[in-house]
Amino acid sequence: MAEERMISWVESANSERTDFPLENLPFGIFSPSGGGTPRIGIAIGDEVLDLRGADEIALLDTLPEEVRAACSDDSLNRLMSLGRSAATVLRRRVTGLLLAEDRSAEHHLRPLLTPMRHVRMHLPAVIRDYTDFYASLHHAENVGKLFRPDNPLLPNYKHLPVGYHGRASSIVVDGAEVRRPWGQRQLVPGTVPVFEPSRSLDYELELGFFIAEGNRLGEPVPVNAADAMIFGLCLLNDWSARDIQAWEYQPLGPFLGKNFATSISPWVVTMDALAPFRTGTSVRGGDDPTLLPYLRVDTSTAGLDIVLEVSISTAKMRQQGSAPSLLARTNSLHLYWSLIQMIAHHTSNGCNLRPADLLATGTISGPTSDSLGSMLELTRRGADPIRLASGEMRSFLEDGDEIILRGYCERFGAVRIGFGECRGVILPAHHP
């Protein structure tokens, strides 16, 4: 049964290829082209709707006072803290305002729309804590084989979603340039390390998800209550310097190999918009260990069907005017652990999550060679360089390379929605 597409008076929202039809309406923070202060926007087709402006002309008057107040902030933190229902009522109201069948608000709203290409996007929220997981079995196996050929998958992997704390200060938004880091590398085991620019710079294709209402310290979140804590999702590129990481990570985990930059896409796609793309998960096999009760979920609904792509555009490609080259296409269905399991595990010891905290899945790789979410896996740690469409070879990223993440949902019977893009170009390392 095909869902009937909603039609908007914003023409570009009615395109079958847009990431932002009326069915999506993700939230972000933008500065209008006129140079105004950062504010909350909703993406609709090729345009951004100014929510503060909509409230100022009384178009949000039917909403609860606290939701209206949150619409005038310069970050999504307060809106997120109101819980998922706030986003639900807000999106429902904006849907009504933008529907073609009732054009009464069009005259007032047109001046509040800015073409996406003319706005500057910012981080959607002030992120206080950021946690990255390792939830793709294929990725964990691929990486494990490279670093521990005799022991690729560690014994805890299928019992709990392995995760670690990331750095919040260096999270940047789509478009921000990423400086190649210096760091300690040990060229040959047993020799003294050198300090020089990383030679194994990599991307990681991930999904991030923002927390809505949090939990109190000492109060775990049961797995069946975790879904309501997710405000929405974005794309996330966990830039990684493999050489720095390999030398530093024992025994306390990744640190400088990761914390020089993490890029996210600017639009937060809500769980309501993703509802048609919930589906079952099938990555856990019959031979896998029985889960402890606090991690057991309804596997028929715990999955999300989101197509994820990573492409590269080298300096040469841009010079030649040629299109970016696709490196991999994968899907969030390949996650071994679901988002709600990550939340249940994260809070199982009483750890508190707060509104706008960011969690991420870890690199999402599929089972095939064209669905690997990092260059580490694609080139087998540089041992098998890949040839790009431009004829250039890559073991890891070179200066000037731009990495472009995309995500979208397409299912028979549902209107396509997308995440937009998450881009970042590599700048050369500083001179010593």
Add this chain to the structure above:
Amino acid sequence: MAEERMISWVESANSERTDFPLENLPFGIFSPSGGGTPRIGIAIGDEVLDLRGADEIALLDTLPEEVRAACSDDSLNRLMSLGRSAATVLRRRVTGLLLAEDRSAEHHLRPLLTPMRHVRMHLPAVIRDYTDFYASLHHAENVGKLFRPDNPLLPNYKHLPVGYHGRASSIVVDGAEVRRPWGQRQLVPGTVPVFEPSRSLDYELELGFFIAEGNRLGEPVPVNAADAMIFGLCLLNDWSARDIQAWEYQPLGPFLGKNFATSISPWVVTMDALAPFRTGTSVRGGDDPTLLPYLRVDTSTAGLDIVLEVSISTAKMRQQGSAPSLLARTNSLHLYWSLIQMIAHHTSNGCNLRPADLLATGTISGPTSDSLGSMLELTRRGADPIRLASGEMRSFLEDGDEIILRGYCERFGAVRIGFGECRGVILPAHHP
């Protein structure tokens, strides 16, 4: 040459045993007993001076406008962001106001003093990123021997200060109760894990330090510029569930074994106050590897001579009215890596530190059996339980145990200063 003690008209500040003489003047956030809103205080003897109040009656008028404005905040963030010089001029002004030789301000300031026992202390700052290091060689060796008898010290240890990102949301202040966490534990290698309350709950005796001005993303801080980035220090207890940690920590490091709580003391002791206690470091031996240039420091001044103590008060001891029992006395001189090396390393890849970010040293253990900063080391992971003064035995912490950290500086010729206390009592785990 003995420093001449400054005398204050606040009598309790003149005691030889006070942690808070005029020479200290640490900053903290307190709520006055009358129930006012949280505000910045300075500890003096047994009293807390209300800085906002002092500004309101024009006693800080000689200070720069931005410093005065920061004094009216409800956290130290803005004051920290103004850099260390802001604290310097502020402490200098307050010193003048509190000196016995000029009592002109006493009449106005008396109403702004509240006995310490009547105020409620809060976290000194909104901490956005928290990083914990592993900078004590003795601790790393002791722990390494327990977990990897054949390979106690990993090859990177003497080349870089190993660190990892901690959880900011669960940092609590002195006095906050700590709930025993549930978690996955693997009782016997190769068997399935169980989910139950931790049976290996531990403390870790550490120093924390707050960042003043930060650095921009992509711009490393040279080691000789790092000192100016430290606003001040506090005591820090990195509560740890050893059983949870042992099962989860491969390959990405500690997570739920640590992030259920971290306690800090409420008073931030400034680097100016600590200046008389700077000294040389001698932990690096002649056989140790040559440091890479970005980590080389003047070892004659990179050390801090801070005595650190950890004591335990069990429920039985409190019932019997007996004093807490000392578990260990150690010193920050035992750190293999200095604070400025930690900052230089943390930013060497361009990672940005922001004002009020918290960094910590990791457990500080000395070379002797009475200077071990965790129970893991004291009892050799529970294999050798210790007997307390009360006759009770401990392998790890029991419900009702209170851990008390203290720190102070005593050197011939200098006036003694202290850090106050960092306490936390263990609450039983939640029922399932």
